[in-house]
Amino acid sequence: MSLLEVTNLGISFGGLRAVDEFNLTIEQGELYGLIGPNGAGKTTVFNMLTGIYQPTDGKIFLDGKDITGKKTAEINKAGIARTFQNIRLFGDQSVLDNVKIGLHNSFDYGTATGIFRLPKYFNVEKAMDDKALEILSVFGLDKEADVLASNLPYGKQRELEIARALATNPKLLLLDEPAAGMNPNETKDLMNTIALIRKEFGVTILLIEHDMKLVSGICEKLTVLNFGRVLSQGQTTDVLNDPEVIKAYLGE
Numbered sequence: 001m002s003l004l005e006v007t008n009l010g011i012s013f014g015g016l017r018a019v020d021e022f023n024l025t026i027e028q029g030e031l032y033g034l035i036g037p038n039g040a041g042k043t044t045v046f047n048m049l050t051g052i053y054q055p056t057d058g059k060i061f062l063d064g065k066d067i068t069g070k071k072t073a074e075i076n077k078a079g080i081a082r083t084f085q086n087i088r089l090f091g092d093q094s095v096l097d098n099v100k101i102g103l104h105n106s107f108d109y110g111t112a113t114g115i116f117r118l119p120k121y122f123n124v125e126k127a128m129d130d131k132a133l134e135i136l137s138v139f140g141l142d143k144e145a146d147v148l149a150s151n152l153p154y155g156k157q158r159e160l161e162i163a164r165a166l167a168t169n170p171k172l173l174l175l176d177e178p179a180a181g182m183n184p185n186e187t188k189d190l191m192n193t194i195a196l197i198r199k200e201f202g203v204t205i206l207l208i209e210h211d212m213k214l215v216s217g218i219c220e221k222l223t224v225l226n227f228g229r230v231l232s233q234g235q236t237t238d239v240l241n242d243p244e245v246i247k248a249y250l251g252e
C-alpha cells in the first residue's frame, strides 16, 4: 500500500479551477517534489492535503485511510505535518517551547494534572523537554533551546519550523518552499538536513520548491503542476528533461 494516494483531486474558487484532476502516489520513505510556475496550484494542493481547504472533487488516502475533507488537527493526528511558505513560529516563545507545542500529539497529562501541577505533570514535562531537545539536536539547535524563536537567524527559523512539524510525529512531512529566502550556503545546509531527517525520523517528505538545485539534488520523484493540472510526473531526471516541462517552466 502506498503512503499517500490522491485521486482526481480538484478545487474551484468561484469561477477559478485552481486544481483539477490531480493524481499523486507517494511510497513510504520517498522524497518527492512538487514544482511548477507561480500560481500553478501547489500550495492549494498542500492546503487540501492538510484540511485547510475542502476539495470540490477527489479523494485523499493516507496509509489506506480516507482523510478527504477531515479537519486539520485530525489529519495531523493521522500523520501529516507541514511547514508554511511564510514562517509561522511563536516568535515570543523559546526554541524549546516551539517544539514542545508540536509534541502534544504524543504526550498527554490531562487537564487536571496540568492545572494542579500533580507529580505526573513534572514527569511528562521532563520527558517532553528531553524529546524536544533530541529533535532540536538533529538540527544543531539544541544549544539554542532557550533563545526566543524570533531571535534566531532566518535559516534557523525555517529549520525550527521543520523541527516543530516533526515533533507531531508525522508519517508524511509537507514542506512549502523550505529554501525560500535562504542564501546558497543555507540552502546547501538545508538539503543535507532534509536528507538527514528522512533517515533519522523515517519520515516520507513531499516538498514544494522553486530552487532547482535543491529539487534535482534531493528529490527522487517530481510532479509538475501547470495551471492546476499535472504537466509531468515521474523520476526527477525524466521530468526535468521532459520538453513540456522545459517549455512551460524551466525555460528553453
Ligand SMILES: Nc1ncnc2c1ncn2[C@@H]1O[C@H](COP(=O)(O)OP(=O)(O)OP(=O)(O)O)[C@@H](O)[C@H]1O
Residues within 6 Å of the ligand: 013, 016, 018, 036, 037, 038, 039, 040, 041, 042, 043, 044, 045
Ligand atoms: N482561497 C483562495 N481563494 C481564491 N483563489 C485562491 C485561493 N487560494 C488560492 N487561490 C488561487 O489558486 C491559484 C493557485 O494558487 P497557489 O497559491 O496554490 O499557487 P502556487 O503554485 O502555490 O504558487 P506560488 O509558487 O506562487 O506559491 C492562484 O490563482 C490563486 O490565486
